[in-house]
Every structure is written in C-alpha cells, then in structure tokens.
Amino acid sequence: MSLENHLEELRKVVIRVVGIILVSFAIAYGFGAQISEILLHPLRVALAGGIEGQVVYLGLLDKVISQLQVAFYSSIILSSPLWFHQIWLFIQPGLYIREIKVVRPFLLVGFFLFVLGVAFGYFLVFPVTFKVLMQFGVGEISASISLKEYLVLVSKILVFLGIVFQLPNVMLILGFMGIVDQEQLRNIRRYVYVGFAALSAMLTPPDVVTMLAIWLPLVVLYELGIYGVILIVTPFHKRGEK
Numbered sequence: 001m002s003l004e005n006h007l008e009e010l011r012k013v014v015i016r017v018v019g020i021i022l023v024s025f026a027i028a029y030g031f032g033a034q035i036s037e038i039l040l041h042p043l044r045v046a047l048a049g050g051i052e053g054q055v056v057y058l059g060l061l062d063k064v065i066s067q068l069q070v071a072f073y074s075s076i077i078l079s080s081p082l083w084f085h086q087i088w089l090f091i092q093p094g095l096y097i098r099e100i101k102v103v104r105p106f107l108l109v110g111f112f113l114f115v116l117g118v119a120f121g122y123f124l125v126f127p128v129t130f131k132v133l134m135q136f137g138v139g140e141i142s143a144s145i146s147l148k149e150y151l152v153l154v155s156k157i158l159v160f161l162g163i164v165f166q167l168p169n170v171m172l173i174l175g176f177m178g179i180v181d182q183e184q185l186r187n188i189r190r191y192v193y194v195g196f197a198a199l200s201a202m203l204t205p206p207d208v209v210t211m212l213a214i215w216l217p218l219v220v221l222y223e224l225g226i227y228g229v230i231l232i233v234t235p236f237h238k239r240g241e242k
Contacts, residue, residue, distance in 0.1 A: 043130050
C-alpha cells in the first residue's frame with residue numbers, strides 16, 4: 001500500500017473515531033449528573049472521615065462547563081472498545097498473517113488494561129490522594145473545593161491512567177513489528193523512568209504520595225513490558241527465522 005493510501009486510511013479512521021467519541025459525548029452529557037456523582041464519591045468518602053470541607057461553585061457557569069468537560073472525558077472512556085477496534089483495523093493490514101494471529105489477542109488485553117487503569121485511579125489513587133491532601137490544615141480551616149477543578153482533574157487522571165496502562169501492550173506490539181527489542185528497552189529504561197516522574201508530577205497535585213501512587217505502577221508496567229518482549233516476542237522472531 002502506498003503512502004497516499006495509508007494517509008487516506010488514517011483519515012477515515014480518525015473520522016470514525018471522532019464520530020464515535022461525539023456520539024458517546026452526547027450520551028455521556030445526558031447522564032452528566034450521574035457521572036459527576038460517581039466521580040465525587042471518593043472525595044465524599046474522604047470528607048465523611050471527619051475532615052471538614054465542601055464542594056462549591058466558583059462561577060455561574062461552573063456546573064455547565066464542568067459537565068461538558070466530564071462528558072468529553074467520559075466519552076473517551078466509555079467508547080474505548082469501539083475506538084480500540086478502529087485502531088486495530090488500521091494496524092492489521094500492515095501485519096503478516098502470523099503476526100495478526102499473535103497480535104489480535106492484544107486488542108482484548110488493551111481494553112482490559114484501559115479499564116484496569118481507570119479502576120486503579122478511581123479505587124486506589126483517588127482515595128489516597130484525597131485523604132493526604134484533605135488532612136493538611138485539619139483543625140485550622142475548612143476546605144472549599146471547586147467543583148469544576150475537581151471534576152476536570154479527576155477525569156483527566158482517569159483517562160491518563162487508562163492510556164498509560166497500555167504500555168506493556170504497546171511495547172509488545174512494537175516488538176512484534178521489529179521496531180524495538182529487549183536490549184533497546186533496557187538501555188532507555190532510566191530515561192523512561194525520569195519521563196514517568198515528570199508526567200506524574202505534572203498531572204498530580206504537588207505531593208509526593210500522589211506522585212508515587214502513579215509513578216510506581218508505570219515503572220511496574222514498563223518492566224512487565226520488557227519481560228513480555230523477552231518471553232513472547234523474542235522466541236516468536238526466532239521461530240520465524242528458522
């Protein structure tokens with residue numbers, strides 16, 4: 001397939017993915033209040049633990065804007081099975097038949113990892129983060145938390161974790177395509193970890209606990225990706241050479 005045909009196929013995939021997300025956005029916006037309540041639950045659990053605080057609107061349009069933003073990020077999460085499928089349809093023609101048989105299961109694994117990343121953020125990162133942050137100043141002042149800032153931060157972190165949990169999957173696919181090997185992944189390990197630290201610091205509130213809660217899983221995922229390349233990809237290529 002020529003470069004022009006590849007670009008045309010990429011254009012079609014982008015249009016379909018955007019269409020899927022727009023439809024999901026409309027559905028998510030219709031359930032905006034329910035989704036907001038789900039996202040507020042970890043914070044309310046922290047507040048119920050004896051910590052004084054309240055969620056407030058800081059502007060007249062805060063509620064509307066926050067629901068629009070929450071609907072956007074929710075649409076990415078909820079439509080993930082569909083756009084995962086579209087990405088696979090774009091990648092598949094570039095693979096040999098034997099590679100397709102091996103890589104296809106990673107589509108399901110990718111969706112599972114995305115859900116796992118979202119669940120990790122919701123059930124582990126958020127409770128730890130809110131408990132630590134809300135305890136600062138206990139007994140001195142009552143915290144007032146902006147609804148818009150809270151919902152946007154939580155939504156961004158969930159989408160971010162869902163995406164970065166694809167790391168082992170991406171490493172394996174790149175390995176099957178011959179773009180990277182185990183030695184290359186090992187050699188860039190230290191730089192990748194520094195990059196993870198920078199990403200974690202930029203995305204999370206300025207406290208060490210929250211940053212480590214995101215950084216450590218990324219390190220584990222990268223190591224799992226390396227072992228996956230060693231145990232699965234390397235033997236696969238060796239069999240193909242025989």
